[in-house]
Amino acid sequence: MDMRSVERKWQARWEKSKLNSYGGKQPKLYVLEMFSYPSGAKLHVGHWYNYGPTDSYARFKRMQGYDVFQPMGFDAFGLPAENYAIKTGVHPKDSTEQNIATMEKQLKAMGAMFDWSAEIKTCEESYYKWTQWMFLQLYKKGLAYRKEAPVNWCPSCNTVLANEQVTDGRCERCSSEVVHKNLTQWFFKITDYAEELLSGLDGLDWPEKTKNMQRNWIGRSTGCEIEFACETGDAVKVFTTRCDTVFGVTYVVLAPEHPLARKLATPEHLEEVEAYIEYASKANEIERLSSTREKTGVFTGSYCVNPVNGKRVPIWLADYVLNSYGTGAVMAVPAHDERDFAFAKKYGLPIVRVIGKKGEDSELPYCEDGIMMGSLEFDGLSGQDARDKVAAYIHKIGKGKKKVNYRLRDWLVSRQRYWGAPIPIVYCEKCGTVPVPEKELPVKLPYDVEFRPDGKSPLAKHEKFMNTTCPVCGGKATRDPDTLDTFVCSSWYYLRYADARNDKAPFSREAVDKLLPVDTYVGGAEHACMHLLYARFFTKALRDMGYLDFDEPFKRLVHQGVILGPDGNRMSKSHGNVVSPDEYVEEYGSDAFRLYLMFGFSYTEGGPWNDDGIKAVARFLDRVEKFVLKTDGYKAPKEEKPYGAEEKALDYARNFAIQRVARDMEAFSFNTAIARLMELLNAAVKYDAAEEKNISLLKATMKDFLLLLAPCAPHFCEELWEQTGGKGSVFEQPYPAENAEALRLDEAEYAVQVNSKIVARAMLPNSASEEELRACVLALPEVSARTEGKSVKKCIVVKGRLVNLIVG
RNA sequence: GCGGAUGUGGCGGAAUCGGCAGACGCGUUGGACUUAGAAUCCAAUGGGAGACCGUGCAAGUUCAAAUCUUGUCAUCCGCACCA
Numbered sequence: 081m082d083m084r085s086v087e088r089k090w091q092a093r094w095e096k097s098k099l100n101s102y103g104g105k106q107p108k109l110y111v112l113e114m115f116s117y118p119s120g121a122k123l124h125v126g127h128w129y130n131y132g133p134t135d136s137y138a139r140f141k142r143m144q145g146y147d148v149f150q151p152m153g154f155d156a157f158g159l160p161a162e163n164y165a166i167k168t169g170v171h172p173k174d175s176t177e178q179n180i181a182t183m184e185k186q187l188k189a190m191g192a193m194f195d196w197s198a199e200i201k202t203c204e205e206s207y208y209k210w211t212q213w214m215f216l217q218l219y220k221k222g223l224a225y226r227k228e229a230p231v232n233w234c235p236s237c238n239t240v241l242a243n244e245q246v247t248d249g250r251c252e253r254c255s256s257e258v259v260h261k262n263l264t265q266w267f268f269k270i271t272d273y274a275e276e277l278l279s280g281l282d283g284l285d286w287p288e289k290t291k292n293m294q295r296n297w298i299g300r301s302t303g304c305e306i307e308f309a310c311e312t313g314d315a316v317k318v319f320t321t322r323c324d325t326v327f328g329v330t331y332v333v334l335a336p337e338h339p340l341a342r343k344l345a346t347p348e349h350l351e352e353v354e355a356y357i358e359y360a361s362k363a364n365e366i367e368r369l370s371s372t373r374e375k376t377g378v379f380t381g382s383y384c385v386n387p388v389n390g391k392r393v394p395i396w397l398a399d400y401v402l403n404s405y406g407t408g409a410v411m412a413v414p415a416h417d418e419r420d421f422a423f424a425k426k427y428g429l430p431i432v433r434v435i436g437k438k439g440e441d442s443e444l445p446y447c448e449d450g451i452m453m454g455s456l457e458f459d460g461l462s463g464q465d466a467r468d469k470v471a472a473y474i475h476k477i478g479k480g481k482k483k484v485n486y487r488l489r490d491w492l493v494s495r496q497r498y499w500g501a502p503i504p505i506v507y508c509e510k511c512g513t514v515p516v517p518e519k520e521l522p523v524k525l526p527y528d529v530e531f532r533p534d535g536k537s538p539l540a541k542h543e544k545f546m547n548t549t550c551p552v553c554g555g556k557a558t559r560d561p562d563t564l565d566t567f568v569c570s571s572w573y574y575l576r577y578a579d580a581r582n583d584k585a586p587f588s589r590e591a592v593d594k595l596l597p598v599d600t601y602v603g604g605a606e607h608a609c610m611h612l613l614y615a616r617f618f619t620k621a622l623r624d625m626g627y628l629d630f631d632e633p634f635k636r637l638v639h640q641g642v643i644l645g646p647d648g649n650r651m652s653k654s655h656g657n658v659v660s661p662d663e664y665v666e667e668y669g670s671d672a673f674r675l676y677l678m679f680g681f682s683y684t685e686g687g688p689w690n691d692d693g694i695k696a697v698a699r700f701l702d703r704v705e706k707f708v709l710k711t712d713g714y715k716a717p718k719e720e721k722p723y724g725a726e727e728k729a730l731d732y733a734r735n736f737a738i739q740r741v742a743r744d745m746e747a748f749s750f751n752t753a754i755a756r757l758m759e760l761l762n763a764a765v766k767y768d769a770a771e772e773k774n775i776s777l778l779k780a781t782m783k784d785f786l787l788l789l790a791p792c793a794p795h796f797c798e799e800l801w802e803q804t805g806g807k808g809s810v811f812e813q814p815y816p817a818e819n820a821e822a823l824r825l826d827e828a829e830y831a832v833q834v835n836s837k838i839v840a841r842a843m844l845p846n847s848a849s850e851e852e853l854r855a856c857v858l859a860l861p862e863v864s865a866r867t868e869g870k871s872v873k874k875c876i877v878v879k880g881r882l883v884n885l886i887v888g
Numbered sequence: 889g890c891g892g893a894u895g896u897g898g899c900g901g902a903a904u905c906g907g908c909a910g911a912c913g914c915g916u917u918g919g920a921c922u923u924a925g926a927a928u929c930c931a932a933u934g935g936g937a938g939a940c941c942g943u944g945c946a947a948g949u950u951c952a953a954a955u956c957u958u959g960u961c962a963u964c965c966g967c968a969c970c971a
Contacts, residue, residue, distance in 0.1 A: 289892060293966060296891065301970075320971060333971090375969080398969095405970045412971090418889095419969055487970050608966080679913075680900060690900065692914050700913085702928095743904095752902065755912035762912095831908040836952050838908060876951060878907050886951055 081705055083669030087795045091191055099809055100193035102149035102595075109146035110595050111138040112574055112634075114603030114611075115153045115200075116187075118179035119160035123186045125643045125651065125689065126604075128661050132674030133640070133683060133750050134602040135192035139791035140745045142193070143815040149595055151577040152187060152194040154180050156203035158566045162499040166532055172499040173527060176203060191670050191795055193811075198580040202569040207576065208501035209522035210586035211569050214618070215493075215504055216515050223269045223621055226513065229492055230260035240496035240537075259362060265494035265562070266503060270617045274298055274486040276631075277616055286637040287684075290608045297609040299487025304471045306411060306480040308332050308384040308393075314340055316384055316395065319406030319485055323474065324466040325413040327455040328434035329386050330424065331394045333377065333410050335403035336360035344395055346381030353378055353397060360399045375400045375423045386411075387479035388470075389456070398423060406485050414445065421445035491614065493565045498531040498538035500563030508550035508557040517551050523559065537561040570611055571618040574598050574633055592628060601634040604642075612637070638748050641686025643677075648688045659689045671793040672698045678750035678792060700758060701796060704789065707765060711782050712804040716775040726767060727774050731822040733763035734781045738818040741788045754792060760785055784816040832857050833884040834866045850877045857883045 094100055102108070113134050116127060135150070142148045161172040180201060187194065200207055218224040232241040236256040240263075251258055270277075278298045281291045303321035310316060316332055334341050336357045345353035356378040377398030384395055400419055401410050414424035414431040421444065424431050435450040436442065442450070449463040461469055474480040494503065502523045504516040516523055526545045531538040539545055540561035550557040572586070579591035597619075612634070619633040644650055645657025652658065665673050672694060680693035721727070737760040744753035764781055767773060783804075790797035790810045801810035825846060830853070832840040840862040844853055854875045857863055867887050874886040 289966085292892065296967065299967095299970065303971080318971080322971075400969045400971095402970065410971045417971070419971075422969095485970080487967095605965085682901065685894090685901090687900070690914080693900070696913055699928095751900090752912080755902075758912055829908085833908090833952080841908075874951065876907085878952095881907055882952090884907080884951060 081701075081796065081799060083671065083795065086799045087189070087191055087670055090795045090798045091188065093798075094191075094193070094809075097809070099811060100150070101195050101197060103147050104594070105147040107146055108595060109138075109141050109148045109600070110598045111141065111148055111150045111600045112577075112598045112602070113150075113152070114601075114607070115155050115570070115573060116183055117155045117158065117160075118176055118183055119158070119164075121179050121182055123183055123190075123661060125659050125661050128190070128674065129643050129677050129681075129686070130603060130640050131187070131190060131192055133678045133748070134600075134638075135190075135194075136674070136678065136750065136791040136794075137600070137602075137745060137748065138193055139794060139811060140742075140815070142811055143787070143791065143813065144742075145814070148193070149198075149577075150193055150195060151198040151200075151580075152192075152196070153198075153200035153573065153577070154183070154202065155566065155570050155573070156180065156201045157208075157500045157563075157569055159497065159499070162497060162531060165499075171527070172531070173203070176499075189665070189670065190674070193794075198577045200573060200576055200580050202501075202566070202573065203499075205522050205524060206583065208525070208569065210576065211501045211564065211572070212504040212516070212521050212523060213518060213586055214568070214572055215564065216518060216521075217625055217627075218268055218621060219505075219515055221621065221625055223272065224266060224493075225269065226264055226266055228262045228264050229267070231263050231265070231496065232258045233261035234258055263494075263496070265492055266505075266560075267490040267492055268617070270491045270614070271486060271488055273617050273620050274300070274488050275484075276620060277488075277613065280616065280620075280632055284632060284637070285635060287605075287639055290605065290612070290637065290639065293608040294613055297488060297613065300484060301486075302482070302484050304467070304474060304480055305407065305483040306474055307387060308411065309387070310340075310344060310382055310384040310395065312344060312382060314343065316340065316409050317407040317480075318409045318411045319483060320411055322413070322416065322467070323470045324449075324452055324455075324458075324461070324463075325416045325434055326386070326388050326411065326470060326474075327452075327458070328413040328415050328432045329391070329393055329411045330414060330430045330432055331396055331412045332384055333396045333398045333401045333412050333420075333423075334380075335401040335408045336397050336399055337403035338397070338401075338408045341380070341397055344380045344382040349379060349381035353380055356397055360397075375419070375426060377423060377427065379427075387474065387477060394429075396427075404489060405487065416445055416447055418445050418447060491565075491567075491617075493568055494560075494562040495565055496537040496561075497563050498525075498529055500566060501525070501569060502539065502545075503560040503562050503564055505560045506548055506550060506557040507560070508553060508555060510555055511550050511552045511557075514550055514552050514557065520551070525563075539563070567611055567614050571614045572622075574601075574615070575622075575628075589627070589629075596628070597630050597632060598634045600636045600638065602638045602640060605639040639684060641681060641684050643681070643686050644688040646689050646691070651689075664694060668694055668698045669795070671796045672701055675701070675754065675793055679754040681751065683748050683750050700761075701793060703765075704761060704785075705796075705800065707761065707768070708782055708786060708800050708804060711764075711768065711778055714775045714779065716779070720776055721772050721774045723774070723777075726770060727777055728822075728825075730763055730767045730777060730781060731819075732825060733760055734784055735818045735820075735822040736760075737788060738784060738816045739823065742815065742818075745791065750792070757785065757789055757792075760788075786810065787813055787816050828880045830857075830880075831882040832860060832863060833882060834863060835886055836884055839863060839866060844883075846880060850875070853877055853883055854885075857885065 113131050138148050138150045156176050161176050164175055165172045202208060215224060234241050234251040234256055236254045241251060241258060278295060278300055281294055301321050303319055304323040305317055305319050308316045341357060375398060377396050380395045380397060382395045383392045385392055412420040414420040415433045416435050431444060433444060434452060434454045435446060436453050437450045451460060451462045452458045452466050458470060471482050502525055504521060504523045506514050506516060508514050526542055529538050529542050546558050548557050548559055575587050575592055578595040579587035582588060615633050619628060620631060622628045623631060645655060647657050649655050649657055661673060676694040676697040679697055681687050737756045740756045741753045767778060786797050786800055798810050827843045827845050830842050830844045831838050832842055840860050842860060844856055870887040872885050872887050876884040
């Protein structure tokens with residue numbers, strides 16, 4: 081078959097007949113692949129692996145009667161385009177549009193049933209207008225706020241770097257050491273939803289691993305906040321999960337960035353403290369990445385009082401305490417915490433045991449639960465009970481309370497970059513921070529911008545953009561020079577697809593109610609804690625604002641694996657092991673290529689690319705074509721051969737395939753689905769080899785075969801469907817239904833065991849009772865030889881599978 | 889360091905509940921067709937001459953373990969001073 085012309089032919093017909101468009105009927109099925117990031121000029125194997133098999137799933141569901149919505153678009157803003165621009169001088173808009181044009185063409189050539197009428201590109205005004213609108217809604221809701229936060233700063237390039245541009249603490253371009261610099265930036269208050277983002281995971285049909293990653297990322301921990309009164313009159317609040325160790329506190333530690341750090345320094349320690357704070361602020365990523373590095377710290381000269389026992393303990397600063405978690409301060413119990421222990425050893429601080437292990441003196445630091453000692457009336461308590469009672473006491477004396485903390489931080493969305501959606505905020509000398517009125521959206525991203533780095537945000541240098549008037553007072557105002565993190569764009573795109581051409585709103589409630597949530601979402605696992613968490617946050621926030629009526633955007637999530645280079649390494653230019661799909665598609669066709677991707681790997685595992693596999697799949701398609709055309713030429717006689725053993729066997733194979741292929745497709749177990757199809761073809765070919773055969777049965781079998789294969793090789797099967805006289809599109813045919821009767825066999829092959837060792841195999845009737853089976857088996861010569869003169873103590877029967885006789 | 893996953897022929901990978909390990913395919917070998925090759929078709933193919941041995945390794949539970957339990961090694965991924 082000349083696949084190139086066949087592909088073009090059917091793609092044109094599908095487009096004309098709107099076969100791929102969502103028709104608005106029920107039951108709907110929203111199948112979504114993560115949209116493409118147009119950083120490279122072409123589709124790579126990873127795109128194919130994501131989109132090809134998932135499209136086959138979508139087509140399979142369509143044949144099962146669902147009105148499938150499968151849109152595609154482009155996550156078009158972002159750093160790579162801007163970096164490319166800095167390197168080559170090609171404007172990000174131009175390179176992005178060029179890449180999108182190429183990728184659109186390739187995606188269409190793939191022949192997936194994407195509904196192009198809903199296509200979106202996040203860098204277009206018609207889209208980012210609504211991204212900005214989202215920002216304003218979050219701002220109105222109090223979920224967007226501004227605060228000072230550090231950014232990665234390359235002193236040599238004089239620019240802000242994204243985390244991805246920092247490798248081992250150095251600038252990816254010039255290798256100079258990256259430092260931290262504070263800038264006032266916008267945050268989204270995702271932490272407001274920490275609890276719900278955590279609990280909502282339980283009801284999701286997502287890979288357990290991904291759910292666990294999110295759980296750990298959110299990092300809920302329950303403990304207690306305790307106040308230590310300082311002699312200066314200030315109070316240091318600490319958070320601990322181990323308040324049962326509070327009697328063992330020998331010092332208190334603040335993060336160097338803690339607001340009280342300077343204030344608590346006594347005059348004779350001030351210089352040292354200042355120096356340490358300065359040192360800590362310069363600590364680069366290399367050092368921070370290492371958890372094994374030696375701890376550093378400095379004594380402030382101040383003391384505070386342990387509220388439970390009145391003990392006076394010193395206050396230290398140390399950078400092993402993080403300012404961004406808990407209260408930015410901890411009570412140090414060196415006897416029962418490894419970090420405190422190491423620090424106390426280094427600086428000669430006292431170590432006091434207050435937890436013991438039953439009956440033995442455990443080595444310090446002892447960090448497990450144990451029995452309280454040296455803790456006044458609490459002695460003898462242990463574990464959670466001990467913590468509850470201590471917490472209650474602390475609460476009673478007014479020095480603290482139980483507290484839940486999360487590791488999750490608020491989401492920093494400001495980027496000091498050009499190629500993104502501008503933040504729709506202006507700053508007015510009189511009115512302060514003012515949101516741009518919705519009717520003035522979009523705040524357009526100007527084209528003529530100097531995006532080469534020179535120390536300022538690219539937009540900050542664009543006077544026409546920056547200088548504006550205050551929407552409130554009409555006076556002079558300046559715009560926010562930053563753009564939004566591209567993850568903001570991708571946090572709501574699945575909603576926009578439902579109503580992509582709406583110019584009055586990001587989406588209508590009606591459209592979203594009809595299509596959302598996404599039923600099946602397929603994409604890479606690398607987004608577990610970023611995109612997939614942000615999108616959930618957006619959904620919940622929009623729900624609370626009354627724009628939506630569901631809690632979770634993606635009901636089912638599937639991660640495809642990664643296709644590695646032939647050498648088993650991740651494909652990369654530096655490895656020189658990049659496989660381009662283009663030549664293969666050119667040579668074997670789109671169908672064979674995607675069929676190989678489905679057959680050659682376990683979908684969620686991926687694995688190294690292998691050339692031979694694709695030849696095998698091409699050969700399979702050749703066999704199919706020849707055999708389908710051959711049997712189609714048969715004419716059924718007036719009197720068909722009646723059903724005998726061969727016919728039953730073929731009919732069984734046919735119905736077995738129907739059952740298994742459907743089950744495997746549903747489970748994204750594409751390799752086994754195709755294996756079942758190969759088996760069916762083999763069975764049909766074998767049946768065909770006989771002199772006498774039932775032509776109607778054979779033809780009906782091959783018709784089912786074609787329908788089962790169609791989602792996996794769409795162009796190929798459409799063509800064969802037409803050539804064998806099929807009417808309309810093969811995808812408008814109902815999916816074959818299995819005939820339970822044909823799957824019921826009269827006999828099955830049993831494994832016959834004596835003392836758990838297989839001694840024979842026997843065809844035994846399925847209708848036989850356990851007693852009858854036992855009798856049949858005992859009559860077998862292989863069995864009788866081994867049971868002679870012995871008594872059968874036990875007989876285990878697994879219906880349809882085995883009989884095991886225990887003799888002795 | 890913590891958390892999770894994976895480990896099965898020469899290779900990619902199968903194996904609902906614990907029930908015939910190795911489906912399907914690649915590769916290899918032999919044969920057919922051919923002047924010859926390519927392609928195609930047919931057959932064999934875990935190891936071992938054999939009794940038997942085989943799912944990373946070592947124990948355990950069970951009539952029965954790739955599957956369950958414990959320990960251990962290796963690889964991969966995520967987090968990484970989160971108090």
